[in-house]
Amino acid sequence: MKQLRLSIIGFGTVGQGLAELLFGKEALLKQDYGLDVKLVSVANSRHGFIYRENGLDISMLLELAAARRPLTEHPGVSHWDNALEGLRATGGDVLAEATGTNLRDAEPGVSHIRTALSQGMHVVTANKGPAALYAQELFALAQAHGVQLRLESTVMAGTPVISTLREGMAGAQVQAMRGILNGTTNYILSAMAAGRDYTDVLTEAQAQGYAEADPTADVEGYDAVAKTLILAALVFGRSLRPEQVARQGITHITREQMQQAREQGKRIKLVASLRLLQEPAAGANTQTAPLEARVEPMALPENDPLARVDGVINAIAIQSDTLPEVTVIGPGAGRLQTGQGLLSDLIAIARK
Amino acid sequence: MKQLRLSIIGFGTVGQGLAELLFGKEALLKQDYGLDVKLVSVANSRHGFIYRENGLDISMLLELAAARRPLTEHPGVSHWDNALEGLRATGGDVLAEATGTNLRDAEPGVSHIRTALSQGMHVVTANKGPAALYAQELFALAQAHGVQLRLESTVMAGTPVISTLREGMAGAQVQAMRGILNGTTNYILSAMAAGRDYTDVLTEAQAQGYAEADPTADVEGYDAVAKTLILAALVFGRSLRPEQVARQGITHITREQMQQAREQGKRIKLVASLRLLQEPAAGANTQTAPLEARVEPMALPENDPLARVDGVINAIAIQSDTLPEVTVIGPGAGRLQTGQGLLSDLIAIARK
Numbered sequence: 001m002k003q004l005r006l007s008i009i010g011f012g013t014v015g016q017g018l019a020e021l022l023f024g025k026e027a028l029l030k031q032d033y034g035l036d037v038k039l040v041s042v043a044n045s046r047h048g049f050i051y052r053e054n055g056l057d058i059s060m061l062l063e064l065a066a067a068r069r070p071l072t073e074h075p076g077v078s079h080w081d082n083a084l085e086g087l088r089a090t091g092g093d094v095l096a097e098a099t100g101t102n103l104r105d106a107e108p109g110v111s112h113i114r115t116a117l118s119q120g121m122h123v124v125t126a127n128k129g130p131a132a133l134y135a136q137e138l139f140a141l142a143q144a145h146g147v148q149l150r151l152e153s154t155v156m157a158g159t160p161v162i163s164t165l166r167e168g169m170a171g172a173q174v175q176a177m178r179g180i181l182n183g184t185t186n187y188i189l190s191a192m193a194a195g196r197d198y199t200d201v202l203t204e205a206q207a208q209g210y211a212e213a214d215p216t217a218d219v220e221g222y223d224a225v226a227k228t229l230i231l232a233a234l235v236f237g238r239s240l241r242p243e244q245v246a247r248q249g250i251t252h253i254t255r256e257q258m259q260q261a262r263e264q265g266k267r268i269k270l271v272a273s274l275r276l277l278q279e280p281a282a283g284a285n286t287q288t289a290p291l292e293a294r295v296e297p298m299a300l301p302e303n304d305p306l307a308r309v310d311g312v313i314n315a316i317a318i319q320s321d322t323l324p325e326v327t328v329i330g331p332g333a334g335r336l337q338t339g340q341g342l343l344s345d346l347i348a349i350a351r352k
Numbered sequence: 353m354k355q356l357r358l359s360i361i362g363f364g365t366v367g368q369g370l371a372e373l374l375f376g377k378e379a380l381l382k383q384d385y386g387l388d389v390k391l392v393s394v395a396n397s398r399h400g401f402i403y404r405e406n407g408l409d410i411s412m413l414l415e416l417a418a419a420r421r422p423l424t425e426h427p428g429v430s431h432w433d434n435a436l437e438g439l440r441a442t443g444g445d446v447l448a449e450a451t452g453t454n455l456r457d458a459e460p461g462v463s464h465i466r467t468a469l470s471q472g473m474h475v476v477t478a479n480k481g482p483a484a485l486y487a488q489e490l491f492a493l494a495q496a497h498g499v500q501l502r503l504e505s506t507v508m509a510g511t512p513v514i515s516t517l518r519e520g521m522a523g524a525q526v527q528a529m530r531g532i533l534n535g536t537t538n539y540i541l542s543a544m545a546a547g548r549d550y551t552d553v554l555t556e557a558q559a560q561g562y563a564e565a566d567p568t569a570d571v572e573g574y575d576a577v578a579k580t581l582i583l584a585a586l587v588f589g590r591s592l593r594p595e596q597v598a599r600q601g602i603t604h605i606t607r608e609q610m611q612q613a614r615e616q617g618k619r620i621k622l623v624a625s626l627r628l629l630q631e632p633a634a635g636a637n638t639q640t641a642p643l644e645a646r647v648e649p650m651a652l653p654e655n656d657p658l659a660r661v662d663g664v665i666n667a668i669a670i671q672s673d674t675l676p677e678v679t680v681i682g683p684g685a686g687r688l689q690t691g692q693g694l695l696s697d698l699i700a701i702a703r704k
Contacts, residue, residue, distance in 0.1 A: 021523070021674065025523060028523075028525065029523065033522070033523070152520075158521075158524070158674060159678055160519075160520025163515075163516075163519060163520040164512050164515075164520055164680075167512075167515060167519060167520070167700065168504075168516055168696060169692075170385070170695070170696040170699040171373070171381065171385070171692065171695040171699050172510070172692055172695075172696070173380065302660075303662075305660075305681055308657070308660060310655075322510060322689060322691070322692035322695075323510055323511060323682055323689055323692055324683060325681075325682065325683075326511055326512070326681065326683075327679075327680070327681040327682065328516075328678070328679070328680055328681075329679040330677065330678035330679065331675055331677075336674045337674060337675055339674070340521075340523065340524055340674035340675055343522070343523040343674075344519070344520060344522045344524070347522040347523050348522065351704070352703070352704065
């Protein structure tokens with residue numbers, strides 16, 4: 001039995017989703033994976049960082065969070081106001097970083113991750129900010145300290161995309177990929193394809209929780225850009241800046257354009273794409289060839305595997321030298337779906 | 353740099369495909385994966401087993417094979433008539449078992465695999481026979497000897513299906529899966545959907561090499577049954593016998609049935625499915641719930657992610673507790689595509 005002492009920083013939807021899975025799957029993890037995860041610390045921005053040497057009671061934490069009561073009500077815990085200080089003082093084997101995404105400077109997530117890696121903790125994260133802006137630096141830091149940094153949930157939640165690219169397809173040289181990587185815009189475009197207006201659908205998506213009150217990050221393509229940056233770093237080893245991704249959102253798409261596409265047997269999707277502009281020589285390093293990165297609405301023919309991916313479902317199609325095209329379709333968001341990505345990353349860390 | 357001494361037994365399409373990838377990607381493997389694969393032995397049924405302590409010249413072996421000349425023409429090799437004897441005498445770190453599939457008794461592959469595992473060698477294989485008939489026994493043998501057995505290429509060639517199920521989705525409890533797992537039948541059904549007759553298409557598929565002279569294993573569903581058995585063992589931990597899979601082939605499907613399905617907005621596909629008949633309790637072992645296994649033509653609605661998978665492309669849709677449906681689409685056969693699965697398995701072994 002391998003024991004991992006886990007710290008979860010960020011105890012909103014994602015952090016709670018992971019905790020819920022760890023609680024519900026405790027027996028499964030022990031039996032099928034020989035893995036005993038002990039949650040020793042949790043932090044959120046409102047109540048600070050709590051730690052208990054012998055482990056925290058996950059169901060009690062979930063109840064406290066659901067009732068919006070302070071996590072410090074958990075008995076027998078030490079408390080720090082500041083998560084970084086608490087993490088430095090207490091440590092553990094793995095940090096699950098689950099604070100909110102900030103695409104400007106990636107804080108506070110990137111500081112949590114740097115601190116954890118520097119003190120020899122593995123890190124799993126669903127936070128797109130650090131992954132989009134600092135992936136290369138953070139992977140180097142992880143390597144320098146002999147620990148792992150895993151990011152499955154930053155792209156398409158727990159749908160296995162990053163593990164597919166880095167492990168499932170290991171040895172294949174990826175030449176291009178195209179993805180529907182944002183659920184909100186795909187939900188809107190799918191409804192528009194059925195004849196509805198952008199504004200109506202956006203309002204409905206906001207009411208259903210599929211779109212935020214300020215939908216800019218989604219509808220202008222910034223969220224898809226962040227995921228494109230993550231994939232550029234993970235697959236092509238490039239540190240692109242957001243401005244290096246040609247970006248166009250969906251706000252100007254009209255019902256008429258959707259209609260016209262439909263008449264031509266096509267579907268308009270917000271497509272994120274990465275493409276090497278020169279084919280690398282067999283076996284050669286792909287890190288020097290020019291890389292094109294784009295996020296833009298595209299009219300896809302109906303036989304394109306991405307064309308029929310509707311609603312909040314996401315998808316990615318990967319072209320490589322040995323596998324002409326592999327497509328992975330699955331959920332791109334959700335509490336347990338995102339928690340699942342953190343869980344599979346935890347298991348991967350335990351296995352290695 | 354990690355060095356793996358590799359033996360390839362079976363030097364037909366698949367074995368040569370792996371060798372070609374190892375030759376072409378030697379620099380990439382060293383640079384990106386820190387992996388130095390040294391091919392020390394090769395065997396085929398015509399020329400027996402050859403071994404060279406300091407490694408074989410892969411390009412020379414590929415030339416000899418292409419010219420149908422004896423592999424023993426490679427200079428400086430030791431030779432055994434029998435692959436098992438050669439393997440026992442010489443060993444290595446990893447066996448790539450790539451002899452042809454035999455669904456009756458899995459020989460000679462299963463003997464090669466048993467021998468390798470028993471002498472502490474890891475095994476990667478594309479051979480469906482041992483995986484379909486003896487997976488549980490072979491995994492137990494691998495575990496007993498502290499080595500890995502990896503089977504990516506036995507289902508959908510190098511398209512990452514098994515790694516997705518076992519690693520990318522680790523921690524998720526799979527409840528059901530449905531797949532288009534046979535390229536020949538999907539090619540025939542896709543052409544029939546375009547209005548052609550079964551017999552015509554079969555003849556054409558045979559001419560193009562997509563179907564064998566005796567197409568029974570494909571068109572009667574036996575190949576899909578083998579893959580269903582492999583998935584039952586890997587995902588649900590069950591040793592099913594072929595007779596436990598309800599099987600129906602595609603030979604009785606008429607042009608009229610295809611037409612009728614089309615008029616109803618449906619597509620007929622040969623679908624392999626596995627489904628737990630009781631939902632396991634959260635965290636509970638899934639190995640006791642009854643498991644339904646079927647291979648049969650099904651009329652799928654057009655919005656089913658499997659419905660539009662045409663030609664020799666394969667696909668699998670996986671339902672689990674945390675990810676409602678994940679679909680993986682990709683090539684299901686081919687020299688380099690199958691070699692790719694063996695390569696990713698080799699890299700996984702080197703990483704652990």
